[in-house]
Amino acid sequence: MIHISGLRHGILDIPSCRIPAGHVAVIGPNGSGKSTLLRLLAGMEEPVQGCIRIGEKSPGDMAIGWVHEVPGRNSLFLRVDEELASPLRFRHYQCEEISRRTREVAERAGISHLMDRDLVTLSGGEQVLIAMATAIISGPEILILDEWDSHLDAHTAAALQEQLSGLGVRCIVQCTQNMDLAATADTVILLSRGRVKAGGPPREVCGKCADSCWYPPSWRWREWNLPSRG
Amino acid sequence: MELAFEGVNIRRGSIDIRISGRFVPGIHLVSGMVGSGKSTIAAVAAGLLAPTGGHIKKSGVNTTMLSFQFPEWALTEKTLGEEVSSYGLEVAGILARAGLSGREGDDPLSLSRGELKKLNLACVLAKAWDLLVLDEPFGALDCEGKREVCRWIESKRSSIVILCTHEQHILPRIDALWEFQGHQLVFRGLVPGALADWTLAAPGLKALVARGIIPANISERDLREAACRIRD
Numbered sequence: 001m002i003h004i005s006g007l008r009h010g011i012l013d014i015p016s017c018r019i020p021a022g023h024v025a026v027i028g029p030n031g032s033g034k035s036t037l038l039r040l041l042a043g044m045e046e047p048v049q050g051c052i053r054i055g056e057k058s059p060g061d062m063a064i065g066w067v068h069e070v071p072g073r074n075s076l077f078l079r080v081d082e083e084l085a086s087p088l089r090f091r092h093y094q095c096e097e098i099s100r101r102t103r104e105v106a107e108r109a110g111i112s113h114l115m116d117r118d119l120v121t122l123s124g125g126e127q128v129l130i131a132m133a134t135a136i137i138s139g140p141e142i143l144i145l146d147e148w149d150s151h152l153d154a155h156t157a158a159a160l161q162e163q164l165s166g167l168g169v170r171c172i173v174q175c176t177q178n179m180d181l182a183a184t185a186d187t188v189i190l191l192s193r194g195r196v197k198a199g200g201p202p203r204e205v206c207g208k209c210a211d212s213c214w215y216p217p218s219w220r221w222r223e224w225n226l227p228s229r230g
Numbered sequence: 231m232e233l234a235f236e237g238v239n240i241r242r243g244s245i246d247i248r249i250s251g252r253f254v255p256g257i258h259l260v261s262g263m264v265g266s267g268k269s270t271i272a273a274v275a276a277g278l279l280a281p282t283g284g285h286i287k288k289s290g291v292n293t294t295m296l297s298f299q300f301p302e303w304a305l306t307e308k309t310l311g312e313e314v315s316s317y318g319l320e321v322a323g324i325l326a327r328a329g330l331s332g333r334e335g336d337d338p339l340s341l342s343r344g345e346l347k348k349l350n351l352a353c354v355l356a357k358a359w360d361l362l363v364l365d366e367p368f369g370a371l372d373c374e375g376k377r378e379v380c381r382w383i384e385s386k387r388s389s390i391v392i393l394c395t396h397e398q399h400i401l402p403r404i405d406a407l408w409e410f411q412g413h414q415l416v417f418r419g420l421v422p423g424a425l426a427d428w429t430l431a432a433p434g435l436k437a438l439v440a441r442g443i444i445p446a447n448i449s450e451r452d453l454r455e456a457a458c459r460i461r462d
Contacts, residue, residue, distance in 0.1 A: 028372075029344075029372045029374065029375075030329075030342055030343075030344025030345050030347075030348065030370070030371065030372045030375055031329075031341070031342045031344065031345045034342075035342055035343075069343050069370065070300060070302065070343065072300070117243055121242065121243055122265070123264060123265045123267075123268070123269055123270075124269065124299050124300065124366070124369075125263075125264030125265055125396075126264060126265045128264075129264070147343070147370060150369040150370045151264075151299070151366070151369060152264055152396065153262070153263045153264050153396035153430070154396065154398050154432070155263060155430075156263060156264045177344070177370065177371065177372055177373065179373070212373075213373035213374060213376075213377060213400065213450075214373060217398075217399040217432070217434075221432075221433070221434035221437075221457075224434070224457040224460065225460065226433075226434040226437045226438065226457065226460070227433045227434065227437050
């Protein structure tokens with residue numbers, strides 16, 4: 001359970017909010033505070049006022065995987081293989097273990113063919129794939145994804161989203177402008193001007209948006225009796 | 231006015247991105263998966279990257295603009311007001327279009343990525359260009375912002391507009407469809423005829439085509455109208 005109480009930080013003003021652990025999608029207009037909330041949940045910023053607990057812990061005390069919305073800002077190293085191995089090297093894993101895990105994660109993320117490339121030569125979408133693989137390689141307790149899907153085509157985003165659920169991460173919090181991806185979450189939080197406008201299962205939150213573009217396109221296709229997935 | 235690629239290839243690591251064909255005035259959608267070469271083609275079309283082989287010929291194209299996938303790359307000034315002025319545009323009007331009225335003095339890097347993207351597009355699309363290349367203009371925009379940017383793009387039909395995107399649901403009405411087959415950019419044809427051959431179309435659009443219903447175009451309104459033809 002994520003528990004937010006008396007939070008005031010930048011644009012955010014959330015008196016109280018309880019979010020069940022699991023897969024959480026944060027949605028809302030540009031500038032509504034989504035990234036700010038994610039940075040707080042990742043422990044990258046301390047709330048100016050109020051408190052955030054994830055289970056029994058503060059975000060800063062947890063092992064967190066983070067993917068930034070601007071993929072280039074994730075990386076510390078020049079080459080893909082060095083970047084991917086870095087979280088394990090920082091934790092002083094044995095070389096054989098690092099090689100094994102790096103190979104395994106690269107294969108799972110479909111980036112094995114990019115391992116000897118320089119990060120700057122990759123497309124925006126490929127950089128996101130590297131960032132995602134680097135975030136999960138050390139087995140974080142919580143994974144925070146800041147609009148990671150905005151650089152991916154629908155097919156790649158859906159395939160990766162499916163993989164996310166098989167990672168065994170206790171809690172995944174992502175913000176997205178893709179309402180079809182948001183609809184796959186356990187809980188959707190709708191932010192507007194820094195406040196929680198609605199929260200609950202996707203059917204409850206997105207279902208109220210049927211007359212707007214916030215309604216998942218795949219639901220609309222289904223209502224038109226057309227397939228929503230390839 | 232024309233931008234022609236004659237046997238152009240661009241070497242990127244171990245892959246070769248290839249394109250041959252002509253871009254004339256109108257809105258050209260370039261569709262492709264992650265890593266297919268959309269941004270590379272955008273950079274080559276805008277003249278920022280030289281091809282490894284082949285020839286690019288421009289005729290009647292005197293002004294060119296590229297809107298980068300990552301709007302941070304295009305920033306040159308310290309405040310929003312100065313940034314808008316650097317395009318030679320009137321500050322208050324552009325900030326209002328971007329939903330940022332009254333924030334003239336703010337640091338551009340204090341904006342969220344979606345806000346920054348919209349500001350960049352408001353500046354780029356407020357001016358007239360012979361060749362306008364938009365690399366993932368919808369990335370990070372909320373759905374209402376995407377709809378608004380679609381309207382802005384549609385007003386540029388008299389220019390050569392190359393729209394590189396993986397967006398599938400909120401799109402402007404386009405004139406021509408191009409698609410990456412592997413790393414080769416292939417001209418699918420003019421819309422609506424080309425829609426039957428669009429491999430990366432949204433599944434719903436493909437299903438419409440399979441039932442013999444070809445939407446007039448790819449905007450939300452066109453798809454809704456086509457779907458209504460099933461229910462009738």
